[in-house]
Amino acid sequence: MRLPEELIDYIDRNFCPSKKEWKLIMDKSEEIRRSIFFLLRNEYNIVEEDLVLLGSVPRMTYLKDDYDVDLFIRLEKDIDIKLFIEFLISEISKDPNYKIRIRYADHPYIEMYVRDLKFNIVPSYKTSYPNWLSPMDRSYFHHLYLVDKGINELYKEVVRLKAFLKASGVYGAEVYVGGFSGYLVELLILKYGSMEEAIYNISKWSTPTIIDLEGHYPNSNLIFEVFGYNIPLIVVDPVDKGRNVAASVKRKNFSKIISAAKYFISNPTIKFFKESPYLSGSKSLYYKYKDMIKPDLPILIIYMEHGEKIEDIHYSQLERVSRKLKNVVEKEGFKIFKMGVYSDYISRSAIFLLFSELEKAKYEKVRGPYPYMSSEEKFLSKNSFRIKWIDEDGRWYTLKESRYLKADELIKHIIDNRLIRIPSEIYDKYSVIVMNESQELFLNNSLLSKWLINFVVGDEFWALPHLLT
Amino acid sequence: MRLPEELIDYIDRNFCPSKKEWKLIMDKSEEIRRSIFFLLRNEYNIVEEDLVLLGSVPRMTYLKDDYDVDLFIRLEKDIDIKLFIEFLISEISKDPNYKIRIRYADHPYIEMYVRDLKFNIVPSYKTSYPNWLSPMDRSYFHHLYLVDKGINELYKEVVRLKAFLKASGVYGAEVYVGGFSGYLVELLILKYGSMEEAIYNISKWSTPTIIDLEGHYPNSNLIFEVFGYNIPLIVVDPVDKGRNVAASVKRKNFSKIISAAKYFISNPTIKFFKESPYLSGSKSLYYKYKDMIKPDLPILIIYMEHGEKIEDIHYSQLERVSRKLKNVVEKEGFKIFKMGVYSDYISRSAIFLLFSELEKAKYEKVRGPYPYMSSEEKFLSKNSFRIKWIDEDGRWYTLKESRYLKADELIKHIIDNRLIRIPSEIYDKYSVIVMNESQELFLNNSLLSKWLINFVVGDEFWALPHLLT
Structure with missing residues (x-):
């Protein structure tokens, strides 16, 4: 396969950072790195080399408009991370330019916003390969591995593949995406050499697909024994043979990217790099999809208002609640065809439910x-x-x-009477909206409209004939 | 248990033939027996003793208004039954008083109507116990057995029990009843001694129930091995140890009579002997059941018009067709809760279908x-x-x-396009009636109204509180 030059130009122009842009971000990051070092220097016995920039920014493999800067602090093993974080927070808080919040992965870290940059300040231990104490310690070795294998030469290919995955809705290892992590994309480029080759190979994937770059295992049977038999994609971590780098990839997204890759191979256009083209939520788009979003579609929306949320926690809660809800509603005799959860993580979330029927047999x-x-x-x-x-x-x-003839009444009953466990923090206020009664609502609420279109049309845009023409 | 005298009086008055009535029937039967003998005498080398009246009439164990007379002809083994029947028919046809039709059980026999009497003229072979050639030959020994065991002394008990079973809709071994044959009832009286004791014992039945009057088998395991493991009621034929006299009793009717017996024991009233009290089909009864026959009940009726039918054949065809129809309709996504077939076997039949919903999800x-x-x-x-x-x-x-949103349209499509095999003789004309649209129809059609009430209310009348008060 030979991709058209205009296509490659388009991708690079839109997604690849220029050397100049990169230099700017690196300079800013370096400045912040140093200032954090100065905050720590007196209290902690630390040298400057123990503060390292990791991740896609120093490797230049980031998407121009979508990146965080990862600052790892490599601590001596006797330091208490909790106390360390507390100290760092108190110090950072003194500077009004720094806006922070605490996040948790395997242990706490700091998310810091400095003007237009988002910084992750992650404490870890200074360990030697492969004797890390926590997954955070391992990131350092991921970086060394990628650099050692020459990822810098291939940075454009990484960015191009990220752009492709992102437009298909499968880029990101966060719970609410369930897709491909940045590190995983970089490994795929090391494996296949280029975006083109990667997509071509993905189009041939089927379940299970196994990638073992460093040949840690002599055969696939052994791999199944270690990682399990029912996993669609196993990518053995080159620096940790017990870890599946693709563990975050949901079965759904595994299927999705294969389908997108197949379509791209047969018709490589820039559509595949225009992120979710119908997700702007504009009225005109609503009308564009009107033929698919019929007013008689039995869709019910649980619309929630709330304060600011941490993405992955809130998403997991939303998903758990909606799964439980589905169970109870189906036990009452309704049938739910499709379910989706959405949130802006700032003030509004929604659970979308596509029913067989909104009214039940009498x-x-x-x-x-x-x-x-x-x-x-x-x-x-x-x-x-x-x-x-x-x-x-x-x-x-x-x-x-039947007790509840209408799905919306049943759902209100379930929620109001707490027939399923609903975490109190999930919403301050909720309402249940029946789609056909409230077309107006969608036209006047661009967020809901966007979610609705995404729910109905899906982000499998490559399979929509009128979008590919 | 001691039944009230008025109750016994009521039953006997309504169901037991008097000696006088019995004498009259026997005289008439005897006359016919002799005239048939004279028809045969010259052509077939036969003696008068070879024509025997069997069944409930000579034993006086028949229901006053519900009996046939069975005339068995015991032939030499070298006589061809088909030729014999042909000869007999040609002879009988000469007498304009005799109206006949040919029926088939294990071999052909003649149903003959003489004024108000129905005669079954059954050819059989003169065999000795237990070396009969066909089930027809065995009937002779059934008769001898019952008489030998003193059934004549107990004739009132037999009649009483038959009346109870009949009112509950489970009397008769015909396919379209699936209930208790007359012979089976007589055996139950031999077993339990009286109607009271029989009903009391039936109320204690559960599945499987085994009755082996003559102790043909040393234990029940052997009985299961011979008759099968999943049969609710096994009554070993005293004169044929390989035959289950209760083979005709459907599981449904086995359950039904236990339930009726339990209710009768706790409240022995004449209701249990008034045959299907709501089956008159009158408008007043329709209104009486109006609270149960709601117009929103999703009932659909396939109404058929046709010529005269033979009961068991027509019923079996109706049942087979309705079962196939149910399969196809349910495969299309509808749900059928209950099904019933009805016929007057003269000109009209119907399949009643109670749906979950008459309209399907879009x-x-x-x-x-x-x-x-x-x-x-x-x-x-x-x-x-x-x-x-x-x-x-x-x-x-x-x-x-969905292709067919409405159950009636789907059914018309299935029938018109012959998506199931429908015997051509089953109807000349059919229509599909949706219950809620056609209340008027039921009010003005007493037969349909009767069937409808029977379908909805069922003949489990003992479980209807307003009928027991």
């Missing part, structure tokens, strides 16, 4: 005992004024009027 | 391939303008508009 068939069971009398007196009969199987049956 | 979820399957392209192009997405399991899914 009656349910209820199975009773055999007449020779002692429970017959109770069943018959309990259902005395209901229709009932002995069926072919010799059991009593009756028809019961 | 959309169906259709599962597609995994993207790494070669069928992806076909699936996506086939569904190009439909909503589609890759679900959690990594497969493509789409929503398809």
